[in-house]
Amino acid sequence: MLEISNISKTFFPNTVNERKALVDLSLNLNEGDFVTVIGSNGAGKSTLLNAVSGRYTVDSGNIEVDGQRVNRLKEYQRAKYIGRVFQDPMAGTAPNLTIEQNLSLALRRGKPRGLGLALTSKQRERFREELKALELGLENRLPAKVGLLSGGQRQALSLLMAGFTHPRILLLDEHTAALDPQRAELVSNLTERIVSQGGLTTLMVTHNMEQALHLGNRLIMMHEGRIVFQASEEEKRQLTVPLLLAEFAKIKGAMLDDRALLA
Numbered sequence: 001m002l003e004i005s006n007i008s009k010t011f012f013p014n015t016v017n018e019r020k021a022l023v024d025l026s027l028n029l030n031e032g033d034f035v036t037v038i039g040s041n042g043a044g045k046s047t048l049l050n051a052v053s054g055r056y057t058v059d060s061g062n063i064e065v066d067g068q069r070v071n072r073l074k075e076y077q078r079a080k081y082i083g084r085v086f087q088d089p090m091a092g093t094a095p096n097l098t099i100e101q102n103l104s105l106a107l108r109r110g111k112p113r114g115l116g117l118a119l120t121s122k123q124r125e126r127f128r129e130e131l132k133a134l135e136l137g138l139e140n141r142l143p144a145k146v147g148l149l150s151g152g153q154r155q156a157l158s159l160l161m162a163g164f165t166h167p168r169i170l171l172l173d174e175h176t177a178a179l180d181p182q183r184a185e186l187v188s189n190l191t192e193r194i195v196s197q198g199g200l201t202t203l204m205v206t207h208n209m210e211q212a213l214h215l216g217n218r219l220i221m222m223h224e225g226r227i228v229f230q231a232s233e234e235e236k237r238q239l240t241v242p243l244l245l246a247e248f249a250k251i252k253g254a255m256l257d258d259r260a261l262l263a
């Protein structure tokens with residue numbers, strides 16, 4: 001469904017600042033696969049997501065979605081089939097619009113412009129139901145400005161909006177990292193629900209190994225622009241945090257402080 005073949009991306013090539021962010025990386029996702037992506041700082045995890053979303057074009061290699069080559073498509077052209085949630089809770093929603101208007105925009109994504117934000121009562125009812133399922137009391141606050149919500153509430157809303165139109169691919173980039181543990185768990189559980197309900201094909205970057213093991217059916221570990229370890233559905237079930245730390249240590253050639261990795 002998503003076929004990434006031999007992609008490379010170098011920032012500032014042939015300068016002293018050269019950074020090889022992706023090196024001949026290949027990865028295939030089948031429909032409904034939920035792959036968690038871990039790796040040290042600067043491993044290329046965000047760049048991989050940016051290559052898929054079209055934020056960055058790759059220097060070489062191929063990215064195909066449903067058999068169509070998308071390398072040359074701009075980010076806004078790919079937005080039709082990609083949902084994305086970032087680490088920053090402020091990134092996914094418009095603070096000056098109400099909850100209802102934000103949801104309405106998400107619903108209209110990829111549709112012709114000029115329809116305004118007016119809602120039918122059926123749509124409003126759908127919003128209420130979906131918000132109620134978040135169990136954050138937002139179903140009674142449809143006219144409230146999103147800027148008034150907490151980070152966790154905004155992130156939950158961003159996730160709901162990203163999943164709204166059943167994107168072909170959902171990209172989650174450390175989307176729980178900026179939240180306190182309780183909110184992070186809430187958004188993590190919500191992620192599980194939205195992905196499984198929609199059968200969404202998902203790539204999720206996280207630094208939290210417990211989360212990487214708990215969520216998703218496959219796992220990859222990146223280092224210096226390459227996938228250095230991957231676990232299939234079957235293999236992932238057998239994985240534990242100590243086993244993952246041992247893999248990290250093997251790759252880095254030294255034992256690492258697990259607290260740093262679990263931060």
Ligand SMILES: Nc1ncnc2c1ncn2[C@@H]1O[C@H](COP(=O)(O)OP(=O)(O)OP(=O)(O)O)[C@@H](O)[C@H]1O
Pocket residue numbers: 011012019020021039040041042043044045046047048
């Ligand atoms: N826009 C950019 N311009 C220049 N270099 C970049 C850019 N984006 C990423 N890089 C470089 O590419 C490499 C990979 O960065 P990337 O952000 O993909 O890593 P990451 O695995 O997501 O790291 P982290 O866990 O710290 O967020 C790094 O060396 C980084 O400095």
